Amino acid sequence: MAHVLVRSRRLSDAQSLILRMVRKSGVSRGEIVESLVSVCDNLGWNSLVFDLLIRTYVQARKLREGSEAFRVLRSKGFCVSINACNSLLGGLVKVGWVDLAWEVYGEVVKSGIDLNVYTLNIMVNALCKDQKIDNVKSFLLKMEEKGVFPDIVTSNTLINAYCREGLLDEAFEVMNSMPGKGLKPGLFTYNAIINGLCKKGKYARAKEVLDEMLCNGLSPDTATYNTLLALVHFSNMKKAGLVPDNVIYTILIDGYCRNGIMSEALKMRDEMLEQGCVMDVVTYNTILNGLCREKMLADADALFNEMVERGVFPDFYTFTTLIHGYCKDGNMNKSLNLFETMTQRNLKPDIVTYNTLIDGFCKVGEMEKAEELWVDMISRGISPSHISYGILINGFCSLGHVSEAFRLWDEMVEKGIKPSLVTCNTVIKGYCRSGNASKADEFLSKMLSKGVAPDSITYNTLINGYVREENMDKAFVLINKMEKQGLFPDVITYNVILNGFCRQDRMKEAELILRKMIEKGVNPDRYTYTSLINGHVSQDNLKEAFRFHDEMLQRGFVPDDKF
Known part of the structure; x- marks a missing residue:
C-alpha cells in the first residue's frame, strides 16, 4: 500500500501509513522492512518508500530503531538516499548519540552513496560535540578527496566550537581563511567570535569585531547586544532599530553587577522602569546577587521588601542569594530567619544552601548549630558531599577540635567519598595549630595512602608546625622530602625556616637561609x-638590624611598625 501511495504521489498519506507501522507495538524493525520489501517483486520498488521509513523513524524520535532499519535495508541490498541518511545522522548527533552516528556514517560510506556538504557539516558537528575538534582537519581532507568541500556552515560550526573551548586564535584563523575560500563571514560568525571574546574578558577586542561587523554592512541582532552586555550603550541599539526589552535590560544590569558597578546597575534598573518594562524575579535576583557580592546588605534587604510588596514571589535563588550574602557578613540570625522563611514557603533547600549555612556557623564558631543543620540536611535525604565534610572539618580544626575533625574524615572515607586536598590540608593545619606536628606528619602518610598528593601548602603547613615546636631537624627533613617529590620550596617555606631561626636567636643560620x-x-x-x-x-644588634632595614628599602619594601 505504501508503494502505491508513493507512486500516486500521495506522500503525506504514505508517511501516515508508515508512522502507524512504526508505532505499532510488538512489530520489529526487521518485520517492517520485510513487509515493505516483500511487495517489490510484484509491484517494483521505489526508493522513496525507504527514505520515508527512515525519515519517519527520525521524526518519531525512534533513532536507534531507525538505525537498525537502515542496516536491515542495506543488508537486503536496498538503497536509501543521502538526504534520508543525513536526516538519520543529524538526528543522532542532535541527541548526543555520536558513537552511533559514526557507525551509521561508516555504513553510508561503505554503501557507496554519494555524500554531500550536509553530511560533511553533520559529522563536523559530531566531532565538535564530542570535543574531538583536532580531528576535523583530517576529516575535511578525506571529504575533499570525495569531492565534498566545506561551506560557510562548516566554518561557523568550527568557529563556534573553538570559541566554546576558549581557543580564540584558532577561531580567528578559520574566520580569516573564509574569504580565500569564497566565503563571507555572516552575523552568526561574528556573534560567535564576539561571544567567545566576551567570555574571555577581551571586551576591547570584542568591540573592535563589532565595529568590523558594522563596517561590513551587517546589522547586529539582539543576540549580538546580549553578548556584549553593558559594553554597548543602549543608544546604539536604538539606532540599529532594536528596542531594549525586559530581557536585554536584565542582561545589561547583570553585566554591571558582575563587574561590581552597582551604581550603574541601579541606574539601568531605573531606566528600565521608565521605559515601561516590568521587573520580574530574574531581574530582582540579578540585582540582589550584585548587592550581596558588594556587601550592600541593607540595600539588598530593602530591594527584597520592595519585591514582595510588588507581588513578585521570591524563588529558591532569591533566598539562597540572600542567605549566602548574610552568611559572608557573619549575620547568622538573619541567614537562619531567611532559611526558615524559605522552608515555610515550600522552597526546598539543596546541598549548596546547607553548605553555605553550615560554613557560616563554623566561621563564627557555633559548631552546635552547624551540627544541627548537618543532621537536618541528612534527615531531608540530602547526602553530604566532600565540600560539606571539608567545611565541617575546617570548623572543628579552627577551634582545635582535631579528634572530632578526624572522626569526620574517617566517616567520609568509609562512605567512599574521596577527600580533597583542601580538606587534608585543613586537618594538617588543625594538628599543627594544636601543637601536634608529629600527628600531622602521620596524617600526611595517611592522605598519601588514599591517593591524595600533597602540595606546597601541605608541606609549608607541616614545616611551620615543626618550626613552632622548635624541631628544626624535622623541618629540614620535610624540605628534602618536598624536593624529592618535585615541589620546590617557595618564599613561604624559606620565611618559615628563617623566622624559626630568628626566634631561637640563631641569626647566622637565618642569614644562611637568606x-x-x-x-x-x-x-x-x-x-x-x-x-x-x-x-x-632582640639581640640588641642594631647595626645589623639597620643594615637589613636599608637593604629592605633598596628592594622597594616599605617597613611597618612591627619591629
Whole structure:
C-alpha cells in the first residue's frame, strides 16, 4: 500500500501509513522492512518508500530503531538516499548519540552513496560535540578527496566550537581563511567570535569585531547586544532599530553587577522602569546577587521588601542569594530567619544552601548549630558531599577540635567519598595549630595512602608546625622530602625556616637561609626582612638590624611598625 501511495504521489498519506507501522507495538524493525520489501517483486520498488521509513523513524524520535532499519535495508541490498541518511545522522548527533552516528556514517560510506556538504557539516558537528575538534582537519581532507568541500556552515560550526573551548586564535584563523575560500563571514560568525571574546574578558577586542561587523554592512541582532552586555550603550541599539526589552535590560544590569558597578546597575534598573518594562524575579535576583557580592546588605534587604510588596514571589535563588550574602557578613540570625522563611514557603533547600549555612556557623564558631543543620540536611535525604565534610572539618580544626575533625574524615572515607586536598590540608593545619606536628606528619602518610598528593601548602603547613615546636631537624627533613617529590620550596617555606631561626636567636643560620633562597632564585619579601630585623633587634644588634632595614628599602619594601 505504501508503494502505491508513493507512486500516486500521495506522500503525506504514505508517511501516515508508515508512522502507524512504526508505532505499532510488538512489530520489529526487521518485520517492517520485510513487509515493505516483500511487495517489490510484484509491484517494483521505489526508493522513496525507504527514505520515508527512515525519515519517519527520525521524526518519531525512534533513532536507534531507525538505525537498525537502515542496516536491515542495506543488508537486503536496498538503497536509501543521502538526504534520508543525513536526516538519520543529524538526528543522532542532535541527541548526543555520536558513537552511533559514526557507525551509521561508516555504513553510508561503505554503501557507496554519494555524500554531500550536509553530511560533511553533520559529522563536523559530531566531532565538535564530542570535543574531538583536532580531528576535523583530517576529516575535511578525506571529504575533499570525495569531492565534498566545506561551506560557510562548516566554518561557523568550527568557529563556534573553538570559541566554546576558549581557543580564540584558532577561531580567528578559520574566520580569516573564509574569504580565500569564497566565503563571507555572516552575523552568526561574528556573534560567535564576539561571544567567545566576551567570555574571555577581551571586551576591547570584542568591540573592535563589532565595529568590523558594522563596517561590513551587517546589522547586529539582539543576540549580538546580549553578548556584549553593558559594553554597548543602549543608544546604539536604538539606532540599529532594536528596542531594549525586559530581557536585554536584565542582561545589561547583570553585566554591571558582575563587574561590581552597582551604581550603574541601579541606574539601568531605573531606566528600565521608565521605559515601561516590568521587573520580574530574574531581574530582582540579578540585582540582589550584585548587592550581596558588594556587601550592600541593607540595600539588598530593602530591594527584597520592595519585591514582595510588588507581588513578585521570591524563588529558591532569591533566598539562597540572600542567605549566602548574610552568611559572608557573619549575620547568622538573619541567614537562619531567611532559611526558615524559605522552608515555610515550600522552597526546598539543596546541598549548596546547607553548605553555605553550615560554613557560616563554623566561621563564627557555633559548631552546635552547624551540627544541627548537618543532621537536618541528612534527615531531608540530602547526602553530604566532600565540600560539606571539608567545611565541617575546617570548623572543628579552627577551634582545635582535631579528634572530632578526624572522626569526620574517617566517616567520609568509609562512605567512599574521596577527600580533597583542601580538606587534608585543613586537618594538617588543625594538628599543627594544636601543637601536634608529629600527628600531622602521620596524617600526611595517611592522605598519601588514599591517593591524595600533597602540595606546597601541605608541606609549608607541616614545616611551620615543626618550626613552632622548635624541631628544626624535622623541618629540614620535610624540605628534602618536598624536593624529592618535585615541589620546590617557595618564599613561604624559606620565611618559615628563617623566622624559626630568628626566634631561637640563631641569626647566622637565618642569614644562611637568606643567602640560600637568593641563590635558588627565590626573592625575599617584606616578611623575610621583618623577621631578620626583629631577630637582630632582640639581640640588641642594631647595626645589623639597620643594615637589613636599608637593604629592605633598596628592594622597594616599605617597613611597618612591627619591629
